Amino acid sequence: MSSFQTEERGKVRRQWVDQAIALAMQNRWTEAAKLNQTILDVSPDDTDALNRLGRAMTELGRYREARESYQKTVQRDPSNTIARKNLARLASLKVEEAPPSGEKVDPRMFISETGKTGVILLQHPAPRDVLAKFAAGDQLVLRADGRVLRVESLSGNQLGTVDPKVAQRLIDLMRSGNTYAAAVMANEDNNLRVFVRETAQAAPNVGKVSFPIRSEGQGIRPYTRETLLKYELEEEEDTESDDTDFADHEEEAEEPLEVSEIEEDRTAD
DSSP: OOHHHHHHHHHHHHHHHHHHHHHHHTTOHHHHHHHHHHHHHHOTTOHHHHHHHHHHHHHTTBHHHHHHHHHHHHHHOTTOHHHHHHHHHHTTOSOSBOSOOOOBOOGGGGSOOTTTEEEEEOBSOOOHHHHTTOOTTBEEEEEEETTEEEEEETTOOEEEEOOHHHHHHHHHHHHTTOEEEEEEEEEETTEEEEEEEEEEOOGGGTTOOSSOOOTTSOOSOOOOSSOHHHHHHHTTTSHHHHHHHHHHTTTTSOOOOBTTHHHHOOOOO
């Protein structure tokens, strides 16, 4: 094969990869699955495409096929952390298929804003097989129940509760008119990290922040890199360079603190 043909094949593959990521960003999972399968028809050992296919199948509720994709990745690359992490999550499911996952939020939801956004690690999380069905970007709901702030799926399933210290403040603000949006930021270690954003501030709450600044003057650290969903979809494409980029910009682009750390000043994970 000539160098020209090799170059053209490489160009076409890069276009397919870009398109596959774009389809996933638009939640067009059926099309994304088909395109990643096309890539695999040409390059069966492409672990990045296998991981993307596994993600698409998970979103479509086709868990058996998702596991098969991730297992193929591990067979080819035993140290692949993305595949191993997702296999561990899928192992918790008690079903082979389910309806496609719920509505996704706009990826811009995950751009943090000091005082208006925070990250919550669920308290009293739901059983592992329930949480395993959720992925980054899935829309969630905050519901006040007395002095308890519950986190629920759009279908009303309870997924866990918010740390009481944070919940008390948010409940008071909600009852006086503030509104909030919530979504899965990450599914890891059999629990969900939930990103919460203040979407509207009522007149009585002007001047009140939803997520207070820490005592030493440092607020919620901004997630200023490209959006979470795009990062998750592309991390297998450029893990090595991504780590370098993060190190170079650590001071200005750190991940948000857990909101439970606001008052206790614990080191972020």
